[in-house]
Amino acid sequence: MLDLCLKSLLNRRFVAGLTVLSIALSVALILGVERLRTEARAGFANSVSGVDLIVAARGNDVQILMATVFGVGSTGAGISWESYEMVEDMPGIDWTVPLMMGDSHRGYPVIGTSTAYFDRFRHSGGQPLIFEQGHGFDDPAGAVVGADVAQAFDYAVGTEIVNSHGSGSVSFDVHDEAPFTISGVLAATGTAVDRMVIVSLEGFDALHEVPAAIGADPFLREDDSARMPHDEHDEHDEHDEHDEHDEHGHEPGKINAVFAGLTDKSAVLSVQRQLANYRDDALTAVLPNVALLQLWSITGTAETALRLMAGAVALAGVIGMVVMLTAALDARRREFAILRSVGATPRHIFSLIVFEAVLLLLAGIVLGYLVLTVVTIVANPVLASNFGLRVGVGLPTARETLLIALVFCSGLIASAIPAFRVYRMTLADGLSMRL
Amino acid sequence: MTAIILKSLQYRWPDASNLTLDIDSFHLGANEKVMLRGPSGSGKSTLLAALSGIIDVPKASVLVAGIDVGDLPGSDRDRFRVDHLGLIFQVFNLLPWMSAIDNVLLPCRFSKRRLEKVGANPLETAMRLLGELGLTDPELLNGPASALSIGQQQRVAAARALIGSPEIILADEPTSALDEDAKDAFVELLLKECDASGASLMFVSHDSTLEKHFDRTVELNVLNGRGV
16 A cells, blocks of 8 residues: 555655655744754853853843843943942852953954953853863953854964954954954853953953044044054044944943852842942842843744744645645546555545655655754854854754654644545545546 | 346436336356447446446345345445456556556455465466466566556556456446457457456447457347336
């Protein structure tokens, strides 16, 4: 029976192939969305570990989390060094790591911090940062780069790099007056740190002191020329942009955020409250995991929309298969009559159609999985460098298996429609060959 | 044993006002070859449907190979059909995407009885039957059936009807698509093979030139009392 089915399908290989393709695409899409979603969540959740509180100027929890942990966006206003010292000295606080951000290096975020960052920061459930090469920075001109950054530009210990202001990958405002020398390269973590350039606080400040001293008047440029020999006349705009620095809050002595660890983790809520009530500066203390939950609730709607769409595509694939099977029935009346004449029962004919659906679905699912795997392998570098996401390649997870089973079962149930039609048709047609 | 016995067979299609079949009595003996002649609309198709268990007939009115077709439950009729009958249609007898050999072997897939009767090597039997019907080119026999000419297709269909030696061959105008020379050749081959396997043949046709090949000719108009 199975080989009858296979041969019959092969005879209609073009339409059958198209049907398999549409099922494959819907399977790939539905699994792709699921995988992207879970990997994004896992990736985000892995990015923060070991940090009990993130303290920043008063603002939105999610925004603070995104800026400090993922290097996406900014924290808005900065907090004063006095506030940092206050946090550091607070009872219950075990350690603190100051953070400055807002610059980028060829599209990758640059953060200014202390060497404590390398000791305190944890990712993926408590793993520390490991140096693939070199070590942390010992002087203001030192920089540590993440694995992706090092790989993207072939950086190694000793390479001299130049940062730019702002977070785009194309910047007209290049801080080539304040170069850094790479002192260390971090091992890959699979988190946002891989995409970061980490410099000292002093180095980060120095980056902004130099252009801040230039001033706005383009007519002063003759004095500048000694310091900025590469400047061209038509780059006046550059100086105007520098003016805006002050509004961004990158003044020396101000930092953007503080990572803090507590001596007693259970006191986290009371410490958070104390920080929120601090009078000299408007502060927000963010619990990373709570902020992540908030983030999920924001992205949840988009996720639901994506999953609904993927589901609709899968439904369209299944309907396409039913249409194909149904449309072929009339053309195959002769085939069924011949089979009936040699003893096939209407039940045989019924199962022939269901078998066909099973074959189409299985082929579609296998092909879809292959497509997904290939797409994942091809897209991974792009996803990793642009979004810091890595989508795993491998066997389906339990949830994915469930989704596959769902597609398969709905297809199987839907195939009962043409199968019942053919059942009734063969009963009515009998052996009549009038066509 | 008498191959077919019809006894006061009456049949009316569900939405028809007249009886389509009204046959008082008909016998087809073992290995008897009968030509059934009648214009279209004389109830040929209905008679074939009655013989092959496609339509519900009254009990004891149709006996095929000693089996009361009217007494068979629906699911048994499909097995009865393949076990005891070999069918040849007018045209398009073969599944076009199967090889000629696989087409011939089709009844053995569905009927244990015919598989048993076909012997230890069904493939060999199929090849022998096809060879006797003049089809020997292995390339042709293993290629898709759609590549065969109509005459070749009808001979493959005959081989399929004969394989596993069913008691009765029902042929529904199998020569209507063949040219004059091929018709006589086909009928002769078919008769020869029926003799070889001991099958009875009911050959439906309106072509009187073929009469000479058969033991007797039955006019369906005469047989079917109330027929049109």
